[in-house]
Amino acid sequence: MIGAIRLPDPVVSPPGAHTVERKDAEAKVKAIVGNEPVAAQFKEISYSLPGRVLLGQTFSPRIRIVKAIPADISQEGRVIVACWAATNEFGSGSTLSEALEDLSRSIVELFLALIDEAALGPDLQKIRSRLSDHIELRG
């Protein structure tokens, strides 16, 4: 029988940072893309907060999204709100991604709370059924 090895302690350190030396960076970019400035590689892209985003990530290892969750997006002052109307769940944050991540946490909590379908009343069974159309337990 082969014994297990003891792994060395992992090294945890802050993430890396990069310093842009402006002239150097521009020279490198020009060398790669020709004499056009790198900005020319990017088109002017207009952007506004989307009205709806399809959410496909739960950040929970226990849960898998099998059908994207439609999240309605709105802005209230500086706060962005993502709402899944079918279950009345919402999440908020200072950015769209924070709002989506908050919403996904709420959905996971709700799904796990309603896992015992037999113990639920009719209203909660409906919500549980809507959740099950979109997410499932792994394994």
Place this chain on the structure above:
Amino acid sequence: MGKRDHQPSIPVVLAFLLCDKIVQEAGTGKKTIVGIFDRVWAESFPTVHGPFGIYAKLADAAGAYDLKIDILHLESNEMIGQGGMKALAGDDPLAVVDLVLNLPGIPLPKQGTYEFQLSANGVWIGRTKLIAARKKKGISK
């Protein structure tokens, strides 16, 4: 079989990293991710960041995907870059796929937080952040 079985599964993002470059070994397909970073120091803004790489590892991917990366400056909600690619992940839902993108550079018009948002077939699946700030005295790299 339900309707969902005919649609590609929604990938899970296991890693989403910015780095200096990604080297792919020709024979084995192994990737070497060089110089992972999440902050950029610059003397002034606007500036231009030189070549860099985007790496993502996706699990639960089976089928064909239109992958899209949107790059946003969060404070101003301006989009500064957008790119897309097609990926074919095969039929095995347990397989993982690597997304490798080496870019020539990117303009950073302002200091602040930039977010790289990843979507697959129009579904938001993950993000990573890049913080751009003025270079402080004493920081060389």
